[in-house]
Amino acid sequence: MKIALWLSLFIVFYAFFGYGILLFILIKIKRAVKGKPVPPIVDLVSMPSCTLIVAAYNEEDFIIEKIKNTLALNYPAGKVDFVFVTDGSTDSTPELVAAYPQIKLMHKEGRSGKIAAVHRAMDTVTTDVVVFTDANTFLNTDALIKICRHYADPEIGAVAGEKRVHADETADATAGEGFYWKYESKLKTWDAELHTVVGAAGELFSIRTNLYRPVPVNTILDDFMISLLVAGDGYRVIYEPEAYATENGSESVGEELKRKIRIAAGGIQSIVWLKSLLNPFKQPVLTFQYVSHRVLRWTVVPFLMILSVILNMIIVTSGYNSLLYELLLLGQVMFYMMSLLGWILETRQIKIKILFIPYYFCMMNYAVIRGIFRYMAGRQSAVWEKAKRK
Numbered sequence: 001m002k003i004a005l006w007l008s009l010f011i012v013f014y015a016f017f018g019y020g021i022l023l024f025i026l027i028k029i030k031r032a033v034k035g036k037p038v039p040p041i042v043d044l045v046s047m048p049s050c051t052l053i054v055a056a057y058n059e060e061d062f063i064i065e066k067i068k069n070t071l072a073l074n075y076p077a078g079k080v081d082f083v084f085v086t087d088g089s090t091d092s093t094p095e096l097v098a099a100y101p102q103i104k105l106m107h108k109e110g111r112s113g114k115i116a117a118v119h120r121a122m123d124t125v126t127t128d129v130v131v132f133t134d135a136n137t138f139l140n141t142d143a144l145i146k147i148c149r150h151y152a153d154p155e156i157g158a159v160a161g162e163k164r165v166h167a168d169e170t171a172d173a174t175a176g177e178g179f180y181w182k183y184e185s186k187l188k189t190w191d192a193e194l195h196t197v198v199g200a201a202g203e204l205f206s207i208r209t210n211l212y213r214p215v216p217v218n219t220i221l222d223d224f225m226i227s228l229l230v231a232g233d234g235y236r237v238i239y240e241p242e243a244y245a246t247e248n249g250s251e252s253v254g255e256e257l258k259r260k261i262r263i264a265a266g267g268i269q270s271i272v273w274l275k276s277l278l279n280p281f282k283q284p285v286l287t288f289q290y291v292s293h294r295v296l297r298w299t300v301v302p303f304l305m306i307l308s309v310i311l312n313m314i315i316v317t318s319g320y321n322s323l324l325y326e327l328l329l330l331g332q333v334m335f336y337m338m339s340l341l342g343w344i345l346e347t348r349q350i351k352i353k354i355l356f357i358p359y360y361f362c363m364m365n366y367a368v369i370r371g372i373f374r375y376m377a378g379r380q381s382a383v384w385e386k387a388k389r390k
Contacts, residue, residue: 005311008304015296016361020183022292023190030194037193040149044076048128048151050144051081051209055117056135060091067100069138074145081127084135085117115222119214131206132223137163137245139204146243147206157211157235158227160188160197161204162244179357180364185241191293192239195285198293199270200227200237204245211235220266220375225273231286232277260364264371267298299372302365308332336362 010018052070056063070082082103086094088111097105106121122130129148133139139161147159165181191197202223207230215225231237271278271294278295280287312329315322335358342359345352 143243158207160200260367265375
Protein backbone atom coordinates (compact mmCIF):
# COMPACT_ATOMS: atom_id res chain seq x y z
CA MET A 1 0.00 0.00 0.00
CA LYS A 2 2.86 2.38 0.72
CA ILE A 3 4.36 1.77 -2.71
CA ALA A 4 0.96 2.28 -4.36
CA LEU A 5 0.41 5.49 -2.37
CA TRP A 6 3.73 7.04 -3.30
CA LEU A 7 3.41 5.93 -6.92
CA SER A 8 -0.08 7.47 -7.12
CA LEU A 9 1.10 10.75 -5.61
CA PHE A 10 4.11 10.82 -7.90
CA ILE A 11 2.01 10.37 -11.05
CA VAL A 12 -0.43 13.09 -9.95
CA PHE A 13 2.45 15.46 -9.14
CA TYR A 14 4.29 14.60 -12.33
CA ALA A 15 1.27 15.14 -14.58
CA PHE A 16 0.64 18.67 -13.33
CA PHE A 17 3.97 19.92 -11.99
CA GLY A 18 6.77 17.37 -12.39
CA TYR A 19 6.53 17.39 -16.16
CA GLY A 20 6.87 21.18 -16.12
CA ILE A 21 9.98 20.93 -13.95
CA LEU A 22 11.46 18.24 -16.20
CA LEU A 23 10.66 20.32 -19.30
CA PHE A 24 12.42 23.32 -17.77
CA ILE A 25 15.55 21.22 -17.13
CA LEU A 26 15.51 19.72 -20.64
CA ILE A 27 15.11 23.18 -22.17
CA LYS A 28 18.08 24.50 -20.17
CA ILE A 29 20.20 21.59 -21.42
CA LYS A 30 19.08 22.12 -25.02
CA ARG A 31 19.86 25.83 -24.85
CA ALA A 32 23.31 25.09 -23.41
CA VAL A 33 24.03 22.92 -26.46
CA LYS A 34 22.26 24.76 -29.27
CA GLY A 35 21.58 28.20 -27.83
CA LYS A 36 18.24 29.93 -27.26
CA PRO A 37 15.99 29.89 -30.33
CA VAL A 38 15.62 33.20 -32.15
CA PRO A 39 12.15 34.21 -33.44
CA PRO A 40 11.97 34.31 -37.23
CA ILE A 41 12.31 37.70 -38.89
CA VAL A 42 9.10 39.19 -40.22
CA ASP A 43 9.34 39.54 -44.00
CA LEU A 44 6.04 40.97 -45.24
CA VAL A 45 6.99 40.42 -48.87
CA SER A 46 7.42 36.65 -48.52
CA MET A 47 4.50 36.08 -46.13
CA PRO A 48 2.31 33.14 -47.20
CA SER A 49 -1.23 33.76 -48.34
CA CYS A 50 -3.67 33.23 -45.49
CA THR A 51 -7.37 32.55 -44.88
CA LEU A 52 -8.96 33.29 -41.51
CA ILE A 53 -11.97 31.07 -40.77
CA VAL A 54 -14.52 31.92 -38.07
CA ALA A 55 -17.29 29.42 -37.30
CA ALA A 56 -20.12 31.30 -35.59
CA TYR A 57 -23.38 29.98 -34.17
CA ASN A 58 -25.93 32.51 -32.82
CA GLU A 59 -23.28 35.09 -31.96
CA GLU A 60 -25.24 38.29 -32.61
CA ASP A 61 -24.11 39.75 -29.27
CA PHE A 62 -20.44 39.49 -30.28
CA ILE A 63 -20.29 39.27 -34.05
CA ILE A 64 -20.01 42.97 -34.92
CA GLU A 65 -17.16 43.40 -32.47
CA LYS A 66 -15.54 40.23 -33.90
CA ILE A 67 -15.86 41.57 -37.46
CA LYS A 68 -14.29 44.90 -36.53
CA ASN A 69 -11.48 43.07 -34.72
CA THR A 70 -10.93 40.85 -37.78
CA LEU A 71 -10.82 43.69 -40.29
CA ALA A 72 -8.33 45.57 -38.10
CA LEU A 73 -5.77 42.73 -38.26
CA ASN A 74 -2.46 43.60 -39.91
CA TYR A 75 -1.42 41.53 -42.94
CA PRO A 76 -0.05 42.30 -46.42
CA ALA A 77 -2.79 43.53 -48.73
CA GLY A 78 -4.08 40.93 -51.17
CA LYS A 79 -2.71 38.00 -49.16
CA VAL A 80 -5.51 37.45 -46.66
CA ASP A 81 -9.12 36.25 -46.98
CA PHE A 82 -11.79 36.26 -44.27
CA VAL A 83 -14.46 33.54 -44.13
CA PHE A 84 -17.31 33.45 -41.61
CA VAL A 85 -19.41 30.27 -41.47
CA THR A 86 -22.76 30.65 -39.70
CA ASP A 87 -24.45 27.28 -40.33
CA GLY A 88 -27.62 26.78 -38.32
CA SER A 89 -27.69 30.27 -36.79
CA THR A 90 -31.26 31.28 -36.02
CA ASP A 91 -30.55 34.83 -34.85
CA SER A 92 -29.32 37.81 -36.89
CA THR A 93 -25.68 36.62 -37.11
CA PRO A 94 -25.75 35.85 -40.89
CA GLU A 95 -27.39 39.18 -41.73
CA LEU A 96 -24.89 41.12 -39.64
CA VAL A 97 -21.95 39.40 -41.37
CA ALA A 98 -23.48 39.92 -44.80
CA ALA A 99 -23.32 43.70 -44.28
CA TYR A 100 -19.51 43.52 -44.64
CA PRO A 101 -18.44 42.79 -48.25
CA GLN A 102 -14.81 42.31 -47.16
CA ILE A 103 -15.88 39.05 -45.52
CA LYS A 104 -17.05 35.92 -47.34
CA LEU A 105 -20.21 34.66 -45.66
CA MET A 106 -21.00 30.94 -45.82
CA HIS A 107 -24.39 30.10 -44.37
CA LYS A 108 -26.86 27.30 -44.68
CA GLU A 109 -29.94 26.27 -42.75
CA GLY A 110 -29.63 23.42 -40.30
CA ARG A 111 -26.95 22.80 -37.74
CA SER A 112 -24.45 20.00 -38.28
CA GLY A 113 -21.84 21.17 -35.78
CA LYS A 114 -18.74 23.31 -35.89
CA ILE A 115 -16.41 20.83 -37.56
CA ALA A 116 -18.88 20.12 -40.38
CA ALA A 117 -19.03 23.87 -41.00
CA VAL A 118 -15.22 24.09 -40.97
CA HIS A 119 -14.94 21.21 -43.46
CA ARG A 120 -17.32 23.06 -45.80
CA ALA A 121 -15.26 26.22 -45.52
CA MET A 122 -12.00 24.35 -46.08
CA ASP A 123 -13.31 23.08 -49.43
CA THR A 124 -13.11 26.67 -50.68
CA VAL A 125 -9.68 27.62 -49.27
CA THR A 126 -6.91 28.16 -51.83
CA THR A 127 -4.33 30.00 -49.68
CA ASP A 128 -1.09 28.55 -48.31
CA VAL A 129 -2.16 28.78 -44.66
CA VAL A 130 -5.46 28.69 -42.81
CA VAL A 131 -6.06 30.24 -39.39
CA PHE A 132 -8.96 29.20 -37.16
CA THR A 133 -10.43 31.35 -34.41
CA ASP A 134 -13.64 31.46 -32.38
CA ALA A 135 -16.37 34.05 -32.82
CA ASN A 136 -16.27 35.22 -29.20
CA THR A 137 -12.50 35.72 -28.98
CA PHE A 138 -10.57 38.79 -30.05
CA LEU A 139 -7.10 38.75 -31.58
CA ASN A 140 -4.24 41.17 -31.14
CA THR A 141 -3.57 43.31 -34.21
CA ASP A 142 -0.39 41.49 -35.32
CA ALA A 143 -1.68 37.97 -34.59
CA LEU A 144 -1.70 36.80 -38.22
CA ILE A 145 1.78 38.17 -38.90
CA LYS A 146 3.21 36.61 -35.72
CA ILE A 147 1.71 33.25 -36.66
CA CYS A 148 2.44 33.12 -40.38
CA ARG A 149 6.09 34.20 -40.09
CA HIS A 150 6.87 30.70 -38.78
CA TYR A 151 5.88 28.99 -42.03
CA ALA A 152 9.16 30.01 -43.63
CA ASP A 153 10.46 26.88 -41.87
CA PRO A 154 9.30 23.81 -43.87
CA GLU A 155 9.43 21.62 -40.74
CA ILE A 156 6.62 23.60 -39.14
CA GLY A 157 3.17 22.33 -40.05
CA ALA A 158 1.00 24.21 -37.57
CA VAL A 159 1.20 27.18 -35.22
CA ALA A 160 -0.84 27.55 -32.04
CA GLY A 161 -1.62 30.95 -30.60
CA GLU A 162 -2.06 31.79 -26.94
CA LYS A 163 -5.40 31.76 -25.18
CA ARG A 164 -5.89 34.53 -22.64
CA VAL A 165 -8.77 34.65 -20.19
CA HIS A 166 -9.87 38.14 -19.23
CA ALA A 167 -10.92 38.38 -15.59
CA ASP A 168 -12.10 41.54 -13.86
CA GLU A 169 -12.55 42.07 -10.14
CA THR A 170 -15.93 40.33 -10.15
CA ALA A 171 -14.79 37.31 -12.15
CA ASP A 172 -14.77 34.88 -9.24
CA ALA A 173 -15.19 31.83 -11.44
CA THR A 174 -12.15 32.69 -13.53
CA ALA A 175 -9.53 33.01 -10.80
CA GLY A 176 -8.58 29.38 -11.24
CA GLU A 177 -9.21 29.40 -14.99
CA GLY A 178 -6.88 32.35 -15.59
CA PHE A 179 -4.12 30.82 -13.46
CA TYR A 180 -4.50 27.49 -15.28
CA TRP A 181 -4.15 29.06 -18.73
CA LYS A 182 -1.10 31.07 -17.72
CA TYR A 183 0.55 27.87 -16.53
CA GLU A 184 -0.54 26.01 -19.68
CA SER A 185 0.93 28.79 -21.81
CA LYS A 186 4.31 28.32 -20.18
CA LEU A 187 4.16 24.54 -20.67
CA LYS A 188 3.26 24.99 -24.33
CA THR A 189 6.16 27.40 -24.79
CA TRP A 190 8.56 24.81 -23.41
CA ASP A 191 6.86 21.96 -25.32
CA ALA A 192 7.39 23.81 -28.59
CA GLU A 193 11.01 24.59 -27.77
CA LEU A 194 11.75 20.97 -26.90
CA HIS A 195 9.98 19.57 -29.97
CA THR A 196 6.26 20.24 -30.56
CA VAL A 197 3.07 21.43 -28.94
CA VAL A 198 0.73 18.52 -28.19
CA GLY A 199 -2.64 19.92 -29.15
CA ALA A 200 -3.78 23.43 -30.06
CA ALA A 201 -6.68 25.36 -28.56
CA GLY A 202 -9.47 26.30 -30.96
CA GLU A 203 -9.44 29.94 -29.90
CA LEU A 204 -6.48 30.52 -32.23
CA PHE A 205 -4.43 28.07 -34.26
CA SER A 206 -3.32 27.58 -37.86
CA ILE A 207 -2.01 24.90 -40.20
CA ARG A 208 -0.61 24.60 -43.69
CA THR A 209 -3.65 24.14 -45.91
CA ASN A 210 -2.18 21.12 -47.68
CA LEU A 211 -1.77 19.32 -44.33
CA TYR A 212 -5.42 19.64 -43.35
CA ARG A 213 -7.00 16.25 -42.80
CA PRO A 214 -10.78 16.28 -42.28
CA VAL A 215 -11.64 14.62 -38.99
CA PRO A 216 -14.97 12.78 -38.50
CA VAL A 217 -17.98 15.06 -37.94
CA ASN A 218 -18.55 13.44 -34.53
CA THR A 219 -15.13 14.63 -33.33
CA ILE A 220 -15.54 16.44 -30.01
CA LEU A 221 -12.17 18.23 -29.89
CA ASP A 222 -11.62 18.96 -33.55
CA ASP A 223 -8.89 21.57 -32.95
CA PHE A 224 -6.91 19.15 -30.77
CA MET A 225 -7.29 16.31 -33.27
CA ILE A 226 -6.38 18.39 -36.33
CA SER A 227 -3.20 19.77 -34.76
CA LEU A 228 -2.08 16.40 -33.40
CA LEU A 229 -2.59 14.76 -36.78
CA VAL A 230 -0.13 17.31 -38.16
CA ALA A 231 2.36 16.39 -35.41
CA GLY A 232 1.74 12.70 -36.07
CA ASP A 233 2.68 13.26 -39.71
CA GLY A 234 6.14 14.34 -38.59
CA TYR A 235 5.72 18.12 -38.63
CA ARG A 236 6.28 20.40 -35.66
CA VAL A 237 3.49 22.39 -34.04
CA ILE A 238 4.91 25.69 -32.77
CA TYR A 239 3.55 27.89 -30.00
CA GLU A 240 3.42 31.64 -30.60
CA PRO A 241 2.53 33.58 -27.42
CA GLU A 242 2.79 36.91 -29.26
CA ALA A 243 -0.34 35.91 -31.20
CA TYR A 244 -3.15 35.70 -28.72
CA ALA A 245 -6.91 35.38 -28.50
CA THR A 246 -8.62 36.99 -25.54
CA GLU A 247 -12.00 35.93 -24.23
CA ASN A 248 -14.01 36.48 -21.08
CA GLY A 249 -14.05 33.78 -18.46
CA SER A 250 -17.02 31.49 -17.93
CA GLU A 251 -20.05 33.11 -16.33
CA SER A 252 -19.90 30.69 -13.40
CA VAL A 253 -18.00 27.63 -12.28
CA GLY A 254 -21.04 25.61 -13.34
CA GLU A 255 -20.62 26.84 -16.91
CA GLU A 256 -16.89 26.13 -16.75
CA LEU A 257 -17.63 22.62 -15.45
CA LYS A 258 -19.90 21.99 -18.45
CA ARG A 259 -17.07 23.02 -20.76
CA LYS A 260 -14.48 20.90 -18.92
CA ILE A 261 -16.67 17.78 -19.03
CA ARG A 262 -16.96 18.13 -22.80
CA ILE A 263 -13.19 18.63 -23.12
CA ALA A 264 -12.57 15.55 -20.98
CA ALA A 265 -14.94 13.43 -23.08
CA GLY A 266 -13.17 14.71 -26.18
CA GLY A 267 -9.82 13.95 -24.60
CA ILE A 268 -10.72 10.29 -24.12
CA GLN A 269 -12.07 10.14 -27.67
CA SER A 270 -8.82 11.62 -28.99
CA ILE A 271 -6.68 9.15 -27.03
CA VAL A 272 -8.68 6.26 -28.46
CA TRP A 273 -8.57 7.58 -32.02
CA LEU A 274 -4.91 8.65 -31.87
CA LYS A 275 -3.61 5.49 -30.25
CA SER A 276 -0.77 5.36 -32.79
CA LEU A 277 0.81 8.33 -30.98
CA LEU A 278 1.27 6.10 -27.93
CA ASN A 279 3.85 4.05 -29.84
CA PRO A 280 7.22 5.33 -28.55
CA PHE A 281 9.17 3.64 -31.36
CA LYS A 282 7.63 5.86 -34.06
CA GLN A 283 8.19 9.35 -32.61
CA PRO A 284 9.60 8.93 -29.09
CA VAL A 285 9.76 12.62 -28.16
CA LEU A 286 6.21 13.26 -29.35
CA THR A 287 4.96 10.23 -27.42
CA PHE A 288 6.79 11.39 -24.29
CA GLN A 289 5.24 14.85 -24.52
CA TYR A 290 1.79 13.55 -25.41
CA VAL A 291 1.61 11.07 -22.53
CA SER A 292 3.15 13.47 -20.00
CA HIS A 293 1.11 16.54 -20.89
CA ARG A 294 -2.22 15.05 -21.98
CA VAL A 295 -2.81 11.33 -21.58
CA LEU A 296 -2.08 11.09 -17.85
CA ARG A 297 -4.34 14.04 -17.03
CA TRP A 298 -7.23 12.68 -19.10
CA THR A 299 -7.07 9.08 -17.86
CA VAL A 300 -5.58 7.96 -14.56
CA VAL A 301 -4.80 11.12 -12.56
CA PRO A 302 -8.30 11.82 -11.12
CA PHE A 303 -8.66 8.22 -10.00
CA LEU A 304 -5.18 8.22 -8.47
CA MET A 305 -6.10 11.35 -6.48
CA ILE A 306 -8.98 9.42 -4.91
CA LEU A 307 -6.87 6.30 -4.43
CA SER A 308 -4.08 8.21 -2.68
CA VAL A 309 -6.48 9.54 -0.04
CA ILE A 310 -7.98 6.09 0.55
CA LEU A 311 -4.58 4.39 0.81
CA ASN A 312 -3.26 7.12 3.09
CA MET A 313 -6.26 6.71 5.43
CA ILE A 314 -5.84 2.93 5.52
CA ILE A 315 -2.14 3.24 6.37
CA VAL A 316 -2.73 5.77 9.16
CA THR A 317 -5.72 3.93 10.69
CA SER A 318 -4.11 0.49 10.46
CA GLY A 319 -1.94 1.22 13.47
CA TYR A 320 1.19 2.14 11.51
CA ASN A 321 2.59 4.96 13.62
CA SER A 322 4.42 7.35 11.31
CA LEU A 323 4.40 11.11 11.53
CA LEU A 324 5.20 11.29 7.82
CA TYR A 325 2.01 9.52 6.75
CA GLU A 326 -0.06 11.43 9.28
CA LEU A 327 1.24 14.75 7.95
CA LEU A 328 0.71 13.56 4.39
CA LEU A 329 -2.91 12.70 5.15
CA LEU A 330 -3.37 16.03 6.92
CA GLY A 331 -2.02 17.85 3.89
CA GLN A 332 -4.38 16.01 1.54
CA VAL A 333 -7.37 16.66 3.79
CA MET A 334 -6.51 20.35 4.11
CA PHE A 335 -6.20 20.69 0.34
CA TYR A 336 -9.63 19.16 -0.27
CA MET A 337 -11.13 21.20 2.58
CA MET A 338 -9.84 24.35 0.87
CA SER A 339 -11.45 23.14 -2.35
CA LEU A 340 -14.72 22.45 -0.55
CA LEU A 341 -14.64 25.86 1.10
CA GLY A 342 -14.00 27.45 -2.29
CA TRP A 343 -17.11 25.70 -3.62
CA ILE A 344 -19.24 26.81 -0.66
CA LEU A 345 -18.10 30.41 -0.99
CA GLU A 346 -18.71 30.34 -4.74
CA THR A 347 -22.31 29.23 -4.23
CA ARG A 348 -22.78 32.16 -1.84
CA GLN A 349 -20.99 34.59 -4.17
CA ILE A 350 -18.25 35.29 -1.65
CA LYS A 351 -15.01 35.92 -3.47
CA ILE A 352 -11.75 34.70 -1.90
CA LYS A 353 -9.69 33.98 -4.98
CA ILE A 354 -6.93 32.02 -3.25
CA LEU A 355 -9.45 29.24 -2.59
CA PHE A 356 -10.53 29.04 -6.22
CA ILE A 357 -7.23 27.56 -7.36
CA PRO A 358 -7.63 24.30 -5.37
CA TYR A 359 -11.36 24.39 -6.16
CA TYR A 360 -10.67 24.78 -9.89
CA PHE A 361 -8.06 22.01 -9.75
CA CYS A 362 -10.50 19.59 -8.13
CA MET A 363 -13.29 20.68 -10.45
CA MET A 364 -11.08 19.94 -13.47
CA ASN A 365 -10.35 16.44 -12.26
CA TYR A 366 -13.97 15.79 -11.34
CA ALA A 367 -14.85 16.87 -14.88
CA VAL A 368 -12.42 14.28 -16.27
CA ILE A 369 -14.23 11.50 -14.41
CA ARG A 370 -17.59 12.79 -15.61
CA GLY A 371 -16.25 13.15 -19.15
CA ILE A 372 -14.85 9.60 -19.23
CA PHE A 373 -18.17 8.07 -18.20
CA ARG A 374 -20.12 10.37 -20.53
CA TYR A 375 -17.98 9.31 -23.48
CA MET A 376 -18.21 5.61 -22.56
CA ALA A 377 -21.99 5.96 -22.35
CA GLY A 378 -22.10 7.65 -25.76
CA ARG A 379 -23.85 10.72 -24.33
CA GLN A 380 -21.42 13.45 -25.46
CA SER A 381 -22.55 15.15 -28.66
CA ALA A 382 -20.04 16.76 -30.99
CA VAL A 383 -22.52 19.62 -31.47
CA TRP A 384 -21.31 21.92 -28.73
CA GLU A 385 -23.64 24.10 -26.67
CA LYS A 386 -21.20 26.85 -25.76
CA ALA A 387 -20.62 27.84 -22.16
CA LYS A 388 -22.03 31.20 -21.10
CA ARG A 389 -19.33 33.79 -20.62
CA LYS A 390 -19.21 37.11 -18.83
